[in-house]
Amino acid sequence: MSIRVLVGKVGLDGHDRGIKVVARLLRDAGMEVIYTGLFQTPETVALAAIQEDVDAVGLSMLSGAHLTLAPLVVQALRERGSDIPVLVGGIVPSNDLDDLRQAGVAAVFGPGASAREIVAQIRSLVATSP
Amino acid sequence: MDDESPYKRWQRAYEASSLRGAEFTTMSGVPLEPVYGPEDGEFPGTYPYTRGVHPSMYRSRLWTMRMFAGFGTALDTNARFKEIIRAGGTGLSTAFDMPTLLGLDSDDPMSLGEVGRCGVAIDSLADVADLFDGIDLSSITTSMTINSPAAVMLALFVALAEETGVPRAHLGGTLQNDILKEYQAQKEFVFPPRQSMRLVRDTMAFCTAEMPKWNSISVSGYHIREAGSTAAEELAFTLANGFAYVELAREAGLSVDEVAPRLSFFFNAHIDFFEEIAKYRAARRLWAHWLREHYGARDERSWQLRFHTQTAGVSLTAQQPENNIARTAIEALAGVLGGTQSLHTNSLDEALALPSEKAARLALRTQQIIAHETNVAHVADPLGGSWFVEALTDEMAHEAEEIFAEIGALGHGSMLEGCIAGIEQNWFQGRIADSAYQLERLFNEGKRVVVGVNAFLEGNDEEDLAVLRITNEDERRQLGRLAQVRQVRDDDAVARTLARLARDASDPERNLMPALIEAAQSYATVGEMMRTMAGVFGRHVEVPSL
Numbered sequence: 062m063s064i065r066v067l068v069g070k071v072g073l074d075g076h077d078r079g080i081k082v083v084a085r086l087l088r089d090a091g092m093e094v095i096y097t098g099l100f101q102t103p104e105t106v107a108l109a110a111i112q113e114d115v116d117a118v119g120l121s122m123l124s125g126a127h128l129t130l131a132p133l134v135v136q137a138l139r140e141r142g143s144d145i146p147v148l149v150g151g152i153v154p155s156n157d158l159d160d161l162r163q164a165g166v167a168a169v170f171g172p173g174a175s176a177r178e179i180v181a182q183i184r185s186l187v188a189t190s191p
Numbered sequence: 192m193d194d195e196s197p198y199k200r201w202q203r204a205y206e207a208s209s210l211r212g213a214e215f216t217t218m219s220g221v222p223l224e225p226v227y228g229p230e231d232g233e234f235p236g237t238y239p240y241t242r243g244v245h246p247s248m249y250r251s252r253l254w255t256m257r258m259f260a261g262f263g264t265a266l267d268t269n270a271r272f273k274e275i276i277r278a279g280g281t282g283l284s285t286a287f288d289m290p291t292l293l294g295l296d297s298d299d300p301m302s303l304g305e306v307g308r309c310g311v312a313i314d315s316l317a318d319v320a321d322l323f324d325g326i327d328l329s330s331i332t333t334s335m336t337i338n339s340p341a342a343v344m345l346a347l348f349v350a351l352a353e354e355t356g357v358p359r360a361h362l363g364g365t366l367q368n369d370i371l372k373e374y375q376a377q378k379e380f381v382f383p384p385r386q387s388m389r390l391v392r393d394t395m396a397f398c399t400a401e402m403p404k405w406n407s408i409s410v411s412g413y414h415i416r417e418a419g420s421t422a423a424e425e426l427a428f429t430l431a432n433g434f435a436y437v438e439l440a441r442e443a444g445l446s447v448d449e450v451a452p453r454l455s456f457f458f459n460a461h462i463d464f465f466e467e468i469a470k471y472r473a474a475r476r477l478w479a480h481w482l483r484e485h486y487g488a489r490d491e492r493s494w495q496l497r498f499h500t501q502t503a504g505v506s507l508t509a510q511q512p513e514n515n516i517a518r519t520a521i522e523a524l525a526g527v528l529g530g531t532q533s534l535h536t537n538s539l540d541e542a543l544a545l546p547s548e549k550a551a552r553l554a555l556r557t558q559q560i561i562a563h564e565t566n567v568a569h570v571a572d573p574l575g576g577s578w579f580v581e582a583l584t585d586e587m588a589h590e591a592e593e594i595f596a597e598i599g600a601l602g603h604g605s606m607l608e609g610c611i612a613g614i615e616q617n618w619f620q621g622r623i624a625d626s627a628y629q630l631e632r633l634f635n636e637g638k639r640v641v642v643g644v645n646a647f648l649e650g651n652d653e654e655d656l657a658v659l660r661i662t663n664e665d666e667r668r669q670l671g672r673l674a675q676v677r678q679v680r681d682d683d684a685v686a687r688t689l690a691r692l693a694r695d696a697s698d699p700e701r702n703l704m705p706a707l708i709e710a711a712q713s714y715a716t717v718g719e720m721m722r723t724m725a726g727v728f729g730r731h732v733e734v735p736s737l
Binding site for chain 1: 509632635644658734
């Protein structure tokens, strides 16, 4: 069965080039991809992820709000008893990486990350998750 | 007069121009002509302006070094503005944060984590006053990069200027106010397209009547390109949007010659040097032709496409960020050789964060080196006549005409209807996403090299740059400032002005600018004004598509 990924934009950031490109590249790699659209809240993303029974959630963030919003998505999932891994891609300064990991974000992809890296990371996360 | 050669006509215009005090020679003392080409060829300052809009180009006036800045609170950004002016910047451009761009107050629940992050947080007249404190609004031109709430920001700016004694008619600057490209590319929309276009109409009519020095719209390809379009798509979508605004103004009873001279343009300077230069040359030629032949403009200022350029944010890499200085310099040079009227150069750290003060200064210095050391500004359109550049210019224009035909067909002959239908049918969005995907595949397959990303990786492990940090402390300070405004203002006055705004909004014939200015003066917030209008206009929801 193919891996199912929900990709979403949380908050007010309208930059959707990255998320659309990544979504297509994941499809090329044989994954099933669901896109939430823009301006989602952490709750709407978590609910959609659970309802769609996805294997991973990918958030795309370029507005600098990642430290506030990504942990809220993880929290919203965990509060609902879900352990779906959350990945973040976008403009994330390297000194924010530790904070994101501590908040439960499984992986972060900065500018220039290749499709191969992203696909490999998702496959390994899904393989190791319970 | 009619048998005068194009060269002689240009020469008379050139001799009537005032020139900067610079030596127009090479470094070694070789005297330079203001422009080169055959006597019967095309010259700058004459229709169709392929070679530039002014006969003397940068010999009269260098481009405006307009640096885009904004972060944190209005006080933070005011300090950065003053630093830019001290460093020799000649124009200002305000970057607003995401809540402001979407017409939300800083204390709106959706604003959490976004206040002051990507730009400056503006909630009310109090913030606008702090933003421009100590800056003479009658002497420096300001650009406001905002779209959905553009009319609100214009109202706040007019209210501030008049409070400080500068009449609105004296204000020079630009409102981005290009809502069509928001639905197509940048995606910071609030109201549905037609209701948004009503606000654009109102600002155009208002500026035409009351703000003769103000550019009412900056028709922007920049974001279309950053979202992933090709150069030809950027060119064609942008000009098509420009045609749509001209048609909108005509429908509102304004003549093309009343509005077209106050439209300016904004293009990307991407890393493909000659393609960009060809794009700018084609843009001028196409605009001149369409305005004269299709829209019947008679004022030559209507034919002249003036534009701002920004180097390509998307070309910057987080890896070995110092390399971005070289990329930005090459892109900026393309803008100058392409005849831009103003230029923003990105900072080396922008693939990591908002620019630090030092990085922003380096970016400005890059422009100053081009302007003052290289001598490239001595000769207009120095690449005109190059077989390659002329052929590429023709090719860009040809591709754009094909796209115009498609958009025209979507609108059954109307570019205005074509642009709106293209948005509603996801036509623009789909094309941009397709082009972005094609390019990304080339990177992933190694068919296009990006230094430091898919080749030449040595040095990628070096220590990180010191980047600008915007903390939750900035958000807290802004919330405090907003709470203070809400506390001291006259709530009854706010309620009255918002009620008038709602009434005026319900009458599609009415211009909303007077009601917005009154609301701004009463310290109604951006969020309150936008919410009031949304109550009448509704809100736009994009159907997600991949």
